[in-house]
Amino acid sequence: MKFFKKDNFKNYQGKLDVLITIMHNTGFLTDDKVENAIRSIPRHNFVPASQKNEAYENTPIPIMKNQTISQPSVVARMTEWLDLQEGQKVLEIGSGSGWQSAILAKLVGSGKIFTIERHSELAKFAKQNLEKLGIKNVEIINGDGNFGLAEKSPFNRIMITAACKKIPEKLLDQLAMDGLLIAPVGENIQSLVLLKKTHKGIVEIKNQDGYVFVPLV
Numbered sequence: 001m002k003f004f005k006k007d008n009f010k011n012y013q014g015k016l017d018v019l020i021t022i023m024h025n026t027g028f029l030t031d032d033k034v035e036n037a038i039r040s041i042p043r044h045n046f047v048p049a050s051q052k053n054e055a056y057e058n059t060p061i062p063i064m065k066n067q068t069i070s071q072p073s074v075v076a077r078m079t080e081w082l083d084l085q086e087g088q089k090v091l092e093i094g095s096g097s098g099w100q101s102a103i104l105a106k107l108v109g110s111g112k113i114f115t116i117e118r119h120s121e122l123a124k125f126a127k128q129n130l131e132k133l134g135i136k137n138v139e140i141i142n143g144d145g146n147f148g149l150a151e152k153s154p155f156n157r158i159m160i161t162a163a164c165k166k167i168p169e170k171l172l173d174q175l176a177m178d179g180l181l182i183a184p185v186g187e188n189i190q191s192l193v194l195l196k197k198t199h200k201g202i203v204e205i206k207n208q209d210g211y212v213f214v215p216l217v
């Protein structure tokens with residue numbers, strides 16, 4: 001199956017190679033499957049036209065509504081920690097540009113991504129970006145991610161891409177048994193936290209501080 005249609009932004013391959021090398025050298029990208037997914041979803045398709053030349057810098061980029069497309073190295077790390085498998089059902093909170101959703105979609109293959117975005121303009125932006133690449137296994141919902149999406153639960157994986165003071169209880173409820181949830185938790189500077197639902201309850205698998213995300217509202 002061809003995952004996306006050809007685009008016509010020239011000369012991005014060299015810049016992408018440099019970005020991938022930086023992410024390897026700094027230890028943010030170690031998994032070949034995640035590398036392939038990032039390579040296959042061109043980031044320049046997910047930034048405003050005026051920012052295309054910066055798309056392969058390792059920085060967040062403003063999109064609209066004061067929001068940003070996340071930094072590539074952070075997307076790589078979160079995606080690696082989430083350990084996605086073919087066929088899984090995933091919930092993402094904070095669609096933004098749709099870039100992270102597209103990477104998740106690539107990794108689950110025949111599985112499906114549900115992604116919730118509170119700003120309708122961004123939900124529309126993400127939808128257009130995904131459509132342009134012919135990505136069909138992502139459903140974008142315009143709404144408040146704090147409530148999750150009970151009717152499609154349980155989810156094998158949940159990713160929150162905005163900083164939360166506390167992980168919303170409803171999202172933990174909607175996580176499948178043995179499922180993983182990743183989120184940046186904290187106020188000014190966040191810790192990236194990876195949790196697992198087990199028969200004994202919610203267990204913390206990983207925790208690393210020093211991240212900065214836009215807030216979950």
Ligand code: SAH
Nearest residue numbers: 069094096097099100117118145161216217
């Ligand atoms: N994953 C995105 C980056 C997301 S930035 C990408 O790849 O581009 C965080 C996003 O979370 C923003 O778009 C913001 O509008 C959204 N957001 C913040 N609070 C939210 C909430 N309660 N429900 C849904 N989306 C929310």
